[in-house]
Amino acid sequence: MTVRIGLIGAGGMGRAHVERIETELAGGRIVAVADLNLEGAKEVAEPLGAKAYGTGAELIADEEVDAVLIATFGKVHAPDVIAAIEAGKYVLCEKPLATTPQDCIAILEAEQRAGKKLVTVGFMRRFDAGYQEMRAALEGGELGYATLVHCRHRNPSVPEGYVTRNMIDDTAIHEIDICRYLLGEEIVSVRVDTPRSTSRRFEHLTDPLVLVATTESGVLIDDEINVNIQFGYSIECELVMEAGTIRLGDQNRTVTRDSLGNRNPICRSHIDRFHDAFNQEVQQWIRAVERDEHTGSTAWDGYAATCVVDAGLESLDNGGKEVAVSMIAKPEFYA
Template identity: 80%
Template sequence: MTVRIGLIGAGGMGRAHVDRITNELSGGRIVAVADINLDGAKAVAEPLGAKAYGSGPELIADPDVDAVLIATFGKVHCPDVIAAIEAGKYVLCEKPLATTGEDCRKIMEAEQKAGKQLVTVGFMRRFDKGYNEMRKVLTDGDLGYATLLHCRHRNPSVPENYTTRNMIDDTAIHEIDISRFLLGEEITSVRVDTPRSTSKKFAHLTDPLVLVATTESGVRIDDEVNVNIQFGYSIECELVMEGGTTSLSDQEHARVRDQWGERHVICHSHVDRFHDAFNAEFQGWIRAVERDEHAGSTAWDGYAATVVVDAGIESLENGGKEVQVDMIDKPAFYA
């Protein structure tokens, strides 16, 4: 079976996913592309022999589309995700699932009404080999339980339209989700600290930030979000347990030692750092759709990350006060 995939959102992320599905993965084919810029949709669709649409609902209604991939801006995700659910089609939605907890709840309500888990959220780090090795160190139990989790998310630079709010809802959301994945528990409170800002930023940004969170069992998480660090894209993580630590540095490349010193190539974007994780995520999703099964993170995971983001933004806007995460009880549907 070839899964016929419809892409909503013909921007950079959407095009990257088209490339991986077409040239690197098996079992899936892009048969339709939708974008509010119809010419943009056509530019992606025509070389593939795919249909082009000017809106998500048109694509979702196409009987030739088996599953839907959403790569638009987060604030417009909710209607298309719900439309895909109501059409009975599996959907992989890039993070965030939605930009408010209320919209995420609407999605979960639609999915529960459908009686079937259809929504996967694009938290690709869950498929990264290094993070999974870290998780196994903890779950094996030899080093005891977790006490601290230190994270760093560093970008070389960001575009001028990137905002301080985006440092939480677009960037730190990855650490929020992977912290839940590693620790296996929810985050209950958040505060955002604002250290001295870098001179490399745009004037409207507060950069860097440090998001500090606490989990149900009392694990303390700190996440440095530093988006104009200049030298490269560096994702680091250290998990501290009772009897030891496990850590993940930026993506490993072959090291060179010579008369000029010791060095290795540094990643410059999420595209190269998480290339293999993206491929594993998408290949697993395609194979699951073939079997009529859900794969990857759930709508609940999308909701849980979003309400933590909400608390982080509230803290940021209120001088760094600690904010309790306002989270509903987890429905049995997602147990």
């Protein structure tokens, strides 16, 4: 079967998903595109022979749409995710699942009423080969248990509309989820430190930040969020265990050696760095929809990450104090 996919959000991320589904992946086809900018939706839809809608609700109601891919701004995710659940349609929602724990809980409740896991959250790093090898090394047990995780999230620059809170809710959320995934446990407290700011930032931005988190078993996570580093997009992670460490390779690129030294190409964006991970994530989702089953991250994972973000934002607003992560008890539905 071909999974008929409706895309909500015709911006850069949505268009990147269209490109991969139409040219690189198997089993799926974009049959409808929705965006508040209807002309933007038409621009993406018409070359595909797809329908264009001005709202997500219209697209979800279309009986010819089997599954929904949401690539809009996080603060507007919840209504469309809930509508897709109520329509009985599988949904792949780009992170964050929602921007408040309350909206995430509403999604959890809708999914439990449906009696079926329908929501996958777009935490694509879970599909990156390097992170998967790190998780396998920890689960193998030969190096003992985890004690520390060192993370670095560096962007060459950000647009002027990007604000300091986005360093937590839009950027560090990736490390928050991948550390939960690597360690297999929840984060229970967070603080956000503010080092000396770089001069290469917009005046309204506090950059860099360091998010420090502690997990249930006491693993300490530090995450440098540095979004005007200039030289490129660089994601680093080192997992420290009792008898050794494992860290991501340097972007898995070739190395040039000449009179200038040893060097490798540097990515410029997350779409470049995580191209293969994005492809594997969406391909797995399409194949799972074909089989009428859920795989990958859950709505609970989206909720947990948002709760950690919420604590991080509270710490940021209160001079870097340590804040406990507040979460509801995990429903048996997600056990």
